[in-house]
Amino acid sequence: MTTINSELIIDTNILKENISYMKTQLNEKSNFMAVIKSDAYGHNIENVVTNIDDLVDGYGVVRISEAKKIRKISNKKILLMQGIYSDDELHKAIELNLDTVIHNKDQFSIIKNNNYFDGLWLKINTGMNRLGFEIDDFLNLYNKYLYDKKFILMSHLAASNDINSLSNKNQFKLFDNLSKKINKDIKKSIANTGCVMNFPSHTYDWVRCGIGIYGGYFQDKNIKTAMTLRSPVVNVRNIKKGERVGYDGRAIAKKNMKIATIYLGYADGLPVAIQDGTEVMINDQIAKVFGRVSMDLTTVDVTNLIDCTEGDWCNFFSPKLPVSNIAKNNDLISYYFMTSIKSRVKKVYKN
Numbered sequence: 001m002t003t004i005n006s007e008l009i010i011d012t013n014i015l016k017e018n019i020s021y022m023k024t025q026l027n028e029k030s031n032f033m034a035v036i037k038s039d040a041y042g043h044n045i046e047n048v049v050t051n052i053d054d055l056v057d058g059y060g061v062v063r064i065s066e067a068k069k070i071r072k073i074s075n076k077k078i079l080l081m082q083g084i085y086s087d088d089e090l091h092k093a094i095e096l097n098l099d100t101v102i103h104n105k106d107q108f109s110i111i112k113n114n115n116y117f118d119g120l121w122l123k124i125n126t127g128m129n130r131l132g133f134e135i136d137d138f139l140n141l142y143n144k145y146l147y148d149k150k151f152i153l154m155s156h157l158a159a160s161n162d163i164n165s166l167s168n169k170n171q172f173k174l175f176d177n178l179s180k181k182i183n184k185d186i187k188k189s190i191a192n193t194g195c196v197m198n199f200p201s202h203t204y205d206w207v208r209c210g211i212g213i214y215g216g217y218f219q220d221k222n223i224k225t226a227m228t229l230r231s232p233v234v235n236v237r238n239i240k241k242g243e244r245v246g247y248d249g250r251a252i253a254k255k256n257m258k259i260a261t262i263y264l265g266y267a268d269g270l271p272v273a274i275q276d277g278t279e280v281m282i283n284d285q286i287a288k289v290f291g292r293v294s295m296d297l298t299t300v301d302v303t304n305l306i307d308c309t310e311g312d313w314c315n316f317f318s319p320k321l322p323v324s325n326i327a328k329n330n331d332l333i334s335y336y337f338m339t340s341i342k343s344r345v346k347k348v349y350k351n
């Protein structure tokens, strides 16, 4: 028996190409950490690690369960980017030979009480105001406990995609000023994808890249979307001017139209808030969403397509139709689409 399904195709060659391209931005001493939290942004953590291990110097995760999966495959550095929240988690981290972020006093107490100072990344708040020590609090800890220790000084940028944002300048300034007040051998890390691409002079000792690997970074055409989300057309119909399509009749035909119905809806992970006019691709031609996304189906205007019949694939994003396209047109971000695809969508790994 054959049956139809929506598919998420993951092209690991594109992941590798994106990494190699970003690495050309780094200074010669900078190490490349692949951020693979949230199941490698939806690309399957084991699949990604197996394929990119030769190209990277380490991995960034949030959960210990993620680190465990990687440790079975790779001996490279693994950083718990949000640190540990209990003695028990610290012991698990030590067992798995993980590096760990320390971002506040509670976490610092845990490592101090265990007298464990290996593989620490001390996180500083330079303006994101989410995690990290205030600079003065950090300096107090440094002068008391850390002045003779090795660690990595880290921070995170709030607006790295915006090359003109003042906040980047301010964050770099605070970070650089602080680093001048501590041992000059202390290694540094502030760069995510946007920073690597926009501010390559701040790649320091470690960069932590996520979205660029997967191709959700939209400001450089050399970085390609590695995922294809596609599903077949299951019906094509003609409608007359003035007729409405889908729930609540949101879309009203201004002329006679041809409408294709696609086998993919919000229960597959396509946001219900997708706007009319959002671009999709059928037979290499652009078609536009017409009508509200429903649970299992989406309707698309194919009036101007040369060909479109039942069984044709409709791509919502792909290497040819960047995920940033659908994201920007709906006031969302690529990260959100990549991590939202549901398990009933069939995963296909292309190596």
Ligand SMILES: *Cc1c(COP(=O)(O)O)cnc(C)c1O
Pocket: 035, 037, 081, 156, 191, 192, 193, 194, 208, 209, 210, 211, 212
């Ligand atoms: C997620 C994350 C990154 C990766 O950011 P991208 O924008 O995806 O490159 C880097 N650092 C930290 C601390 C993160 O949480």
